[in-house]
Amino acid sequence: MSISNWKYNTEQSLVENHGLKHDEFESIVEGLGREPNLTELGIFSAMWNEHCSYKSSKYWLKKLPTSGDRVVQGPGENAGVIDIDDGDVAVFKMESHNHPSFIEPYQGAATGVGGILRDVFTMGARPVANLNALRFGEIDHPKTKHLLSGVVEGIGGYGNCIGIPTVGGEVNFHPSYNGNILVNAMTVGIAKKDKIFYSAAAGIGNPVVYVGSKTGRDGIHGATMASAEFDDDSEDKKPTVQVGDPFTEKLLLEACLELMKEEAIIAIQDMGAAGLTSSSIEMASKGNVGLEIDLTKVPMRAQNMTAYELMLSESQERMLMVIDPTKESLARNIFRKWDLEFEVIGKVTDTKNLVLNMNGKEEACIPINILVEDAPEYQRDYIIREPSKRIKIIQDQFDQKTIIPDLIEMISHPNLCSRKWIWEQYDHMVMADTIVRPGSDAAVVRVHGTNKGIAISTDCSPIYCKHNSFEGGKHAIVETWRNIIASGALPIAVTDCMNFGNPEKPEIMGEFVECIRGMAESCSYLNYPVISGNVSLYNETNGVGIYPTPAIGGVGLIKDLSKTMTIGLKNEGNIICVIGETSGHLNMSQYLSIIKNKEEGSVPEINLEIEKKNGMFVLDCIEGHLTLSVHDIGEGGLLIAMSEMCMAGNFGVQIEVKKEFLHAYLFGEDQGRYLIEVSEKNYEKVIALAKDNSVHIEKLGFVGGTDLKINHLNKVSIAQLVEKNSEFFEKYTGE
């Protein structure tokens, strides 16, 4: 069957297999004034799918605050850009690679890292840090162990080889991810403010250049398999899993950065999802021009590739550029030096059409505006679920004698134990600028050759987001903000990765809407805008969706690295204070979940006014050299945070708590709190400063000894805590 004879009516399933709805197809026909051929159909299908078009999310994403004093580039480019003084900028973004990682955890995660790295160095930045936000199913699920090991190995395999430190991240286990794991990768890069590169093609007649690896049949949309077109073909045509090649990416990185020093690049765009299709269309659309491409010129790895396959291949480690024609041979030589493909495959035109030729025959001709501006956009129905209600937790059900055993059980739990097993598989020190390594709050990476640094943290609490999407969305933003504050940095901006279930279900869409609303509220109040992000919908298997997971990656600035803070306790005799009020919010806490096996009650609410006041107070203390260590109080509550400080610094502590309901005080998850360590000498000063700022502060106890002691009654040695805290991953994966 020839492509041009193909008819919609007789092959309705072909349209469906391309994920296009009937009315979407109708609008293609209307726009083109004819039916598309197969190549064109493939292009529309790639551009109009959720991943590229944001058709379900666009309307809502616009509600997020995206501007601020330091925002140089908000959402819309390959990555967002913020000003970090002295002509320097930080460039960052987070992206999901959920589905590929479920299919093949090593390669899926590895190519996820490769993809986000390209997004950042396309902008002209040298990547300086990677992070990863991971979610797996419950640990007893038969697939979890394999997926966990593979994903961690894949992230390490790629990041280690390319030589960019992986400095942080997060990992959770929850049954809602049994059938859909989440692998979100974030990269931060550093560039000069006047040397940022964008993707808008310009200059009629300028050459369009393909660089990087050759194109194979990697990751071509599954729809092609089901289409009749391939019936008579053998195994050969099966789309294949994308395999990452970090070595080639390293060469591509160095070659691109080398070329960027010359005034040769007019526009540059990496080939990510939907490869050549999305990159070429993006460049044309941004530049309001047309492109003409000769597909015969595309470097190919496999034989007999069709126009359809070339346009939809997701082979990794490739880039598209428009260059200054007078610099062509200079550019070619740079790529040759790095042993990379460099091919002029087309030119910029004034037609505003995407024209594809192959072997002298026109394979496609689509007006860019139909692909982009006419892309579907939906305001899907949504239902907002009532947030879960507060339950009464009665003190009588708790015995004070269980405090220490409960603590041990909690810090041994997969969701709260040390992630050392993970980060030790990542080179987190290469580039010799990692000032705060994983295991503290935010990681801190020095801007090379200076005395300033950026603090980075990723966070999200899906349980909060499920049971109160608005507060959950608020919380995800605030949690990174707190982590950045606790490391001594001023929070500046965030990137997000919105992982949700099927948006065609009103309840799921409601979760999305509410999370966005919560995020927007925190972002505006804290002057902490969203500058880039990614949406991953349809994370569902057999009708069961994941918990709403808006993973947030926050970035802050430390102007003077001598003011960097870590969580480890520093010295005997120092005083520990709690900043922020503790009411003992055990509802929906890790305590209930881990110890009582219950996920119930209300989600703790965030008062943004108090949040900001407390955070700024802590930052003032750090700036004034008044604290020796700081840790925010997050999941698990005060005692978990205290234990983490003890373990990190290898010091004991004596805590005095005159509260009746000890469990609630120690394990409750009230928001807006930090633990700080201050010397006796500075104690009064800190108390006075708190009073001046009307910040709630309580003295909790003293640093000292080798045990964690509560009211002289309950105690446990730090050595035992460390042992229990570091056991899980090794045992689990070693079995």
Place this chain on the structure above:
Amino acid sequence: MLAKIHITLKKDVLDPQGKVVANSLNTLGFETVQDVRQGKYIEVTIDEEDTDIAKQKLNQMCEKLLANLVIEDYSVEIE
């Protein structure tokens, strides 16, 4: 009983290692090398009497652990 298992990448799956090795052989002066594909070769010593049972078990081992069927093929031979 000694079993010899070959694990190879499926056709069309990118083999970054093979690519680099081929280039490097060319540079070393072996210009007639056109392509290199790198796979695994695993020798398993197994204590079984019956070749059929052994073979069946070896296939299972490949499916469960030794090969990554998403991107690799395997073959089992028994000496």
Place this chain on the structure above:
Amino acid sequence: MLAKIHITLKKDVLDPQGKVVANSLNTLGFETVQDVRQGKYIEVTIDEEDTDIAKQKLNQMCEKLLANLVIEDYSVEIE
């Protein structure tokens, strides 16, 4: 011409990977597995007419690059 190269660890060289794989296979219920040794299998497509010359070149490739003779042995077969 397609050449098949096997690279195996010398007998007295420790094979950490083989050891772990053997343990995992035992844990997975394949209790009759006694030993596992992991090597490499490399397919080289080479444009030569003469098998002898090809063989000679392939041996050189192994000596110069493909095998580490301190710890590995190799064998070359031509289809």
Place this chain on the structure above:
Amino acid sequence: MKSKVIVFPGSNCDRDVAVAIRKISGSEPQMVWHKETSLSNSDLIIVPGGFSYGDYLRCGAIASTSPIIYEVVKKANEGVPVIGICNGFQILIETSLLDGALIRNNSLSFICRDVYIKSENQTSIFTKKTNIAKMPIAHNEGNYFASDETLKKIVDNDQVAFKYCNQEGEVTSHSNPNGSLENIAGILNDRKNVLGLMPHPERAAESALGCEDGKYIFESILS
């Protein structure tokens, strides 16, 4: 002091080592691309860490056939000090300038963490200033292996430069991160002008990075 840092495609600790050398010696090291063929006028040659050629095939194998390597071997044989760090150690092993082999960590996973090492050889130009030192490792294949015969030779000839140990300097199996024979972390050639080691002294050469012990190795040679 004229130091040279060799850069292969895939090297990624080349800049880090150059920064450390500059800081410690006050003079700028020269970066040498692997396709170059001359190393004249070198007082110190460094083969840095990373993943040369992606560590494909075998770590260090492909890099060890690069044009510049013939020159490195020549200079080494003339007595010029050469240090191979991590991947650089693997490359020097592949050139046979150093004995033995580096195989996969016994845990089968990449390991990035601080370890302690102590110098076994107290007299070489690289080791004379170091006693017990804390330094990071970051590798997949750092498990040192040698035949009995080779091992005996390097031990008898005082070619073991560093061993993994605990904080107190005791060489225990617990302090061996990767399964190396006799906890070997670094070795010297016959003539003791070539050092290969798995730990990264360049990542531990300033207090801001948490540790300065790496300095001593560079100071030993640079002084």
